[in-house]
Amino acid sequence: MKNNVLIATALNEHARIYLFNSKEMVEEARKLHDLWPTSCAALGRTLAVTALMGLMQKDDNEVVTVTINGGGPIGTILCVANSAGEVKGFCGDPKIYMTYDGMHKLAVGKAVGTNGYLKVTKNLKLKQNYTSQVDLQSGEIGDDFAYYFSVSEQVPTIVSVGVLVDTDSTVRSSGAMIIELLPGHSEEDIVYLENLHLKPISSVFAENDDLHAYLKELFPDAEILEEKNVKYHCDCSxxxxxxxxxxxxxxxxxxxxxxxxxxxxxxxxxxxxxxxxxxxxxxxxxxxxxx
Ligand SMILES: [Zn+2]
Incomplete structure (x- = not known):
């Protein structure tokens, strides 16, 4: 099977990049839960970032659980991922379809709400569990995860995540990218990232979903560290x-x-x-x- 995640380093190893074409995974979630567009975007974004956090875990069998509740109509979003690239999740109300006034843009922030939290729990084998929680910033998921990484994990991070839903409610394109600035990074690196002016990742992948090409476009000096495959998988029995x-x-x-x-x-x-x-x-x- 074709790998859908690239893990790379760039900017003289001052940045680590996780790039994920999450279309198939999110489409699987959409079919399982019969998700309407805004629920699909909210859950799809959370699933994609949680999956990448799963891959960040160093040991096998470590499990990351993300819970988001902003008091909005979608209710609680809960996603679980492991280091083997398996992710699963659900949201309180799968049948939310809200757009921002007069636009086609799905109103994820409105559906999720901003009066609440993003909580991360890591079940670490042989070690104590780790839990950390931040207040939601916009409910748009990407900003909220970026805030979490910067505040809770003290890693300056850019999170770009999006789901483009087609007119027939299927997932047209979907992607996630996490860029971490590593210790030793310079002012120059920060300026470089600021000047990237990232386009919505789902629009990028709608035109061309070649992960290698997009990585090279953003970071000409990028070197691939690993390629992985993430899929929606429920291990219930x-x-x-x-x-x-x-x-x-x-x-x-x-x-x-x-x-x-x-x-x-x-x-x-x-x-x-x-x-x-x-x-x-x-x-x-x-x-x-x-x-
Ligand atoms: Zn199940």
């Missing part, structure tokens, strides 16, 4: 939901058994698992064994 049932109080399990069965839907992939009377009895016997 019947066993996992069965284990979740174990955490319910006995009273609730008894009620479910009386109702004959329970359907539990995975929020990340919309797959439904049915547990019948016999399953619940099994869970209850485990639960009583557990005390």
């Amino acid at each position: 019947r066993e996992r939901f069965m284990r979740n049932l174990l955490t319910l109080p006995k009273k609730d399990l008894e009620e479910i058994a009386e109702d004959d069965h329970i359907d539990i839907k995975c929020e990340f992939c919309d797959k439904t698992y049915r547990f019948d009377k016999e399953d619940i009895k099994k869970v209850m016997s485990y639960a009583s064994y557990k005390g």
Whole structure:
């Protein structure tokens, strides 16, 4: 399969660049959740940046969870990614279609809201979990992540992320780029980045989605460090939901058994698992064994 992420260094190794053609991943999310355009853009942007943060993790099995809630009509956006390039996520209301007045531009900031937070949790194997939270700046996602990287991780960062939705609601183009300034960078490097005048990345990829070409256009001295592949992937299973049932109080399990069965839907992939009377009895016997 063709890789859709480039990780590169440029500006005399003073900058690290993560460039992601996220079209297929976001289209997969759109189909799974039946996303309307503004929900698609908001969730798609968050998924793409979370996926790149997953790739930034040094050890395998480290998982990054991003939660965004700005008090807007879309509700909570939650995305999870790992270092293997797997990402999944959902938003409270998948059926939001709002544009800025008189324009075709999807009103992501309005849908997300600005009265809230962006929270990042890293589940680090063998180490303590790390959680950090910043106030939302614009709710447009890219600015909010840039603010998070600069404040919480103390890395001056540019985040460019966008999703272009077609008239038939499918994803026409989608991309994300993170540019980190590394220690030792100069004033010259900052001026160079300021003068890039980045065009919306989804428009760039709508015309030409060749990652190598775009990287060279922005940074003629760029050197590729790695190429990776990111995909939408949900790792849910019947066993996992069965284990979740174990955490319910006995009273609730008894009620479910009386109702004959329970359907539990995975929020990340919309797959439904049915547990019948016999399953619940099994869970209850485990639960009583557990005390
Ligand atoms: Zn699932």
